[in-house]
Amino acid sequence: MRAAALGFLGSSVLLATAPTTAAPMAIQGGALALLGWMVWYLLAKALPAHYKAAAEERKAYLSALALERENYLEVQGRTQDMFCKTLDDLSLSINLLSENLTKGT
Secondary structure, three states: OHHHHHHHHHHHHHHHHHHHHOOOHHHHHHHHHHHHHHHHHHHHHHHHHHHHHHHHHHHHHHHHHHHHHHHHHHHHHHHHHHHHHHHHHHHHHHHHHHHHHHHHO
16 A cells, blocks of 8 residues: 555656656656556555455454343343343242241241
């Protein structure tokens, strides 16, 4: 990508200074050719590669997010089950305490 930026910059400078320096047509043509090649490179090679990498990154992020959601739901289910078991144990203890208190009086 650094070569693309340098090529774009160099050809732009050559084209911008050509009218003031009376550069030969070969330099102007070379600058235009270099600029055209850089535009082709960016449109044909760099941007598709960037879009492909971004799509793969997005896909990896979404799969990691789905895995985290599954883990969260599993932990939430286990926590709810433990809470329900604890409430059942507590209600059983209260019932036993109540029965013992009523037998004692």
